[in-house]
Amino acid sequence: MAEKEAKSIDQATLEMLEKAAQDGARVVFERAETTRPCPIGADGMCCSLCAMGPCRVQPPKGKEETLEERRKRVGVCGATPETISARNFVRKAAAGTASHGDHGRVMAKFFLAVAKGEAPGYEIKDEQKLLQLALDLGVTIGDRSNEEVAIDIANLLVKEFGKQEGELLFLKRAPLKRQELWRKQGVAPRGIDIEVAESMHRTHMGTDQDYQDLLKNAVKVSLADGWGGSMIATEVQDIIFGTPAPLLSQINLGVLKDDEVNIIIHGHEPQLAEMMAVAAQSPDMIAYAKSKGAKGINLAGMCCTANEMLMRHGVPIAGNFLQQELAIVTGALEAMVVDVQCIMQGLVDTARCYHTKVITTDPRAKIQGATHMEFHEHEALESAKAIIKMAVDNFVNRGKNVRIPKQKTDMIAGFSHETINYLLGGLFRASYRPLNDNIINGRIRGVAAVVGCNNPRVTHDSGNLAMVKELIKNDVLVLQTGCMAMASAKAGLMLPEAAVQFAGDGLASVCEAVGIPPVLHMGACIDNSRILMSATAMVKDGGLGDDISDLPVAAAAPEWMSEKAITIGQYAVASGIFTVFGVNWPTIGSKEVTDFMFKDFEEIYGGMWAFEPDPVKAAHLMIAHIDKKRKALGIDKARERVLYDMAMRRELV
Amino acid sequence: MKYKVKTRKSPGRETVEVLGETFEQGKPEDKDMGRWRQKLGSRGDRLKYLETGERYWFGKEWYGSEKRKIPA
Ligand code: SF4
Numbered sequence: 001m002a003e004k005e006a007k008s009i010d011q012a013t014l015e016m017l018e019k020a021a022q023d024g025a026r027v028v029f030e031r032a033e034t035t036r037p038c039p040i041g042a043d044g045m046c047c048s049l050c051a052m053g054p055c056r057v058q059p060p061k062g063k064e065e066t067l068e069e070r071r072k073r074v075g076v077c078g079a080t081p082e083t084i085s086a087r088n089f090v091r092k093a094a095a096g097t098a099s100h101g102d103h104g105r106v107m108a109k110f111f112l113a114v115a116k117g118e119a120p121g122y123e124i125k126d127e128q129k130l131l132q133l134a135l136d137l138g139v140t141i142g143d144r145s146n147e148e149v150a151i152d153i154a155n156l157l158v159k160e161f162g163k164q165e166g167e168l169l170f171l172k173r174a175p176l177k178r179q180e181l182w183r184k185q186g187v188a189p190r191g192i193d194i195e196v197a198e199s200m201h202r203t204h205m206g207t208d209q210d211y212q213d214l215l216k217n218a219v220k221v222s223l224a225d226g227w228g229g230s231m232i233a234t235e236v237q238d239i240i241f242g243t244p245a246p247l248l249s250q251i252n253l254g255v256l257k258d259d260e261v262n263i264i265i266h267g268h269e270p271q272l273a274e275m276m277a278v279a280a281q282s283p284d285m286i287a288y289a290k291s292k293g294a295k296g297i298n299l300a301g302m303c304c305t306a307n308e309m310l311m312r313h314g315v316p317i318a319g320n321f322l323q324q325e326l327a328i329v330t331g332a333l334e335a336m337v338v339d340v341q342c343i344m345q346g347l348v349d350t351a352r353c354y355h356t357k358v359i360t361t362d363p364r365a366k367i368q369g370a371t372h373m374e375f376h377e378h379e380a381l382e383s384a385k386a387i388i389k390m391a392v393d394n395f396v397n398r399g400k401n402v403r404i405p406k407q408k409t410d411m412i413a414g415f416s417h418e419t420i421n422y423l424l425g426g427l428f429r430a431s432y433r434p435l436n437d438n439i440i441n442g443r444i445r446g447v448a449a450v451v452g453c454n455n456p457r458v459t460h461d462s463g464n465l466a467m468v469k470e471l472i473k474n475d476v477l478v479l480q481t482g483c484m485a486m487a488s489a490k491a492g493l494m495l496p497e498a499a500v501q502f503a504g505d506g507l508a509s510v511c512e513a514v515g516i517p518p519v520l521h522m523g524a525c526i527d528n529s530r531i532l533m534s535a536t537a538m539v540k541d542g543g544l545g546d547d548i549s550d551l552p553v554a555a556a557a558p559e560w561m562s563e564k565a566i567t568i569g570q571y572a573v574a575s576g577i578f579t580v581f582g583v584n585w586p587t588i589g590s591k592e593v594t595d596f597m598f599k600d601f602e603e604i605y606g607g608m609w610a611f612e613p614d615p616v617k618a619a620h621l622m623i624a625h626i627d628k629k630r631k632a633l634g635i636d637k638a639r640e641r642v643l644y645d646m647a648m649r650r651e652l653v
Numbered sequence: 654m655k656y657k658v659k660t661r662k663s664p665g666r667e668t669v670e671v672l673g674e675t676f677e678q679g680k681p682e683d684k685d686m687g688r689w690r691q692k693l694g695s696r697g698d699r700l701k702y703l704e705t706g707e708r709y710w711f712g713k714e715w716y717g718s719e720k721r722k723i724p725a
């Protein structure tokens with residue numbers, strides 16, 4: 001059991017790991033034990049760009065290298081370890097931008113289809129956000145219909161992907177000083193696809209071989225994600241599906257039901273999931289489920305699709321990234337419906353031990369052994385109903401080997417930056433002023449974004465929990481997205497009462513006054529763009545400097561695993577935010593590259609990277625950075641305040 | 654409402670009594686809880702809100718920390 005405990009701190013996960021072992025089902029935790037990470041690749045010291053290699057250029061362990069040895073430690077083409085390290089990093093960043101960008105592109109084109117009335121069943125749900133974008137992009141509003149305005153916006157956004165010159169339109173949302181810095185450094189992205197393509201070209205064998213120049217490109221391609229692809233996806237989804245506002249839901253495997261047809265929607269793009277939510281409530285589908293002996297249809301989410309569905313509809317979350325196969329292990333899952341990104345191929349192998357159907361729905365992401373049922377947005381309801389029908393038909397195949405963990409936790413989600421603005425000030429005085437004031441007076445020490453994935457190389461959820469608890473204990477307000485948000489929610493940190501239980505007195509008092517938890521769920525991974533907007537609002541409100549790099553804020557991804565996380569971290573750094581990663585660091589094999597990103601980046605961009613696998617130490621690095629910024633702003637003294645009791649208050653009068 | 658009192662350590666002194674939390678524990682039952690955007694009924698209301706609530710980007714006279722600079 002002790003060994004199992006090290007795999008996760010989540011009881012539902014541990015229980016399902018035991019069941020998986022009993023059932024002979026293989027899951028990621030077991031594969032991570034049998035397939036150890038390649039130490040050379042993990043350090044970024046392997047190049048496989050051409051057929052003269054692969055070349056391994058790792059430094060010697062435990063001894064000093066002579067200059068001659070160092071000179072010889074290069075690839076067949078002469079590429080230095082710095083070039084190899086930086087090229088590997090750029091390719092990861094480009095892959096992240098490509099992934100979020102492709103998501104954004106699909107959403108922008110989908111938005112155009114919705115505006116033109118070519119996607120029946122979908123509509124513009126949030127006129128407010130539509131108008132916001134029209135103002136942002138200079139689209140005429142006047143007396144035009146929402147659809148007319150939307151077509152103009154959608155056309156502009158679709159063009160962002162293929163744009164060849166100029167600048168991404170959303171860069172103008174950033175603080176003025178930040179925009180100037182990007183232009184001065186030559187890292188303002190022209191379009192989205194062009195930066196990905198150029199990154200792939202630069203990193204082709206024999207092209208860009210100056211590590212500093214390569215890393216500049218990593219910055220540029222990542223900014224094309226944060227202020228480009230991701231931001232477009234977030235904004236368009238808000239218009240079509242609604243801007244998130246606080247709502248109550250539940251999380252963990254315990255949300256599955258033993259007497260209903262359980263369907264999990266897993267992946268990233270919400271248009272299918274939205275229609276599944278509609279179809280699952282339709283009387284004909286419910287009647288069909290009942291005809292098969294089930295009491296109803298229970299829809300739950302996983303990974304970022306879960307976050308999207310949770311924030312807008314309160315659809316419960318079955319778990320985060322490392323729990324995807326464990327949902328099948330319950331024996332109670334009729335269908336695992338997936339689209340793109342973070343879908344483990346191992347799902348199909350796990351499903352062989354149970355009755356679960358793994359259903360792929362996206363033409364870009366098929367899995368051998370899974371059932372492919374392509375989702376078509378122009379006949380969305382029919383597509384969704386066909387998938388649900390297949391799940392219902394599978395209910396009769398559910399065996400006796402069913403065990404649903406009882407763990408499920410209440411949570412509040414839906415803190416878009418617009419909602420935070422509203423909650424802090426109200427409808428007539430919406431403002432970030434109360435947040436800035438409470439930072440200035442020291443009740444809130446600073447703000448931290450803790451985001452990213454799970455990784456079986458570290459104890460599931462534990463890095464996040466240790467870090468977040470340490471931060472809120474020290475009066476740092478925590479903003480979360482992705483699978484890390486889910487880890488905190490499972491531990492009950494996304495409820496207002498968590499402020500009293502876990503937060504420092506200052507933060508707790510503010511949370512109580514505003515009525516928010518100390519840890520705010522801001523959405524899916526693409527919604528890290530919301531965090532950029534919150535940071536910008538803090539700057540623009542005033543009193544905390546005039547750039548994001550002046551703010552007492554920091555970011556972290558304590559359990560990261562995907563290339564998208566690298567891109568997110570890099571655009572956070574390039575936006576001026578100190579960012580700490582756990583698990584491992586992909587350039588650690590090259591001291592020059594790592595030093596450049598950890599130290600020199602601060603001079604150039606005001607934000608820099610750090611690596612610290614111990615989550616509490618990482619939290620302390622973040623707090624130290626926050627304190628450094630407080631000192632620079634001259635607000636460090638405010639925290640040394642005396643706590644006044646009733647007697648002291650009376651003396652004051 | 655009965656106020657809770659808590660004991661806390663205070664810098665330079667031993668312990669002090671301070672007011673505890675004042676919110677009621679439990680779940681909000683109203684399903685419309687948090688649906689604040691629906692309060693804005695018309696396009697005019699929404700545009701007005703953008704100009705005031707989202708003044709950082711859309712306020713005609715608001716540049717906040719950037720007031721000395723040319724607006725973006
Ligand atoms: S590009 Fe150079 S370092 Fe990379 S595999 Fe080819 S020869 Fe080796």
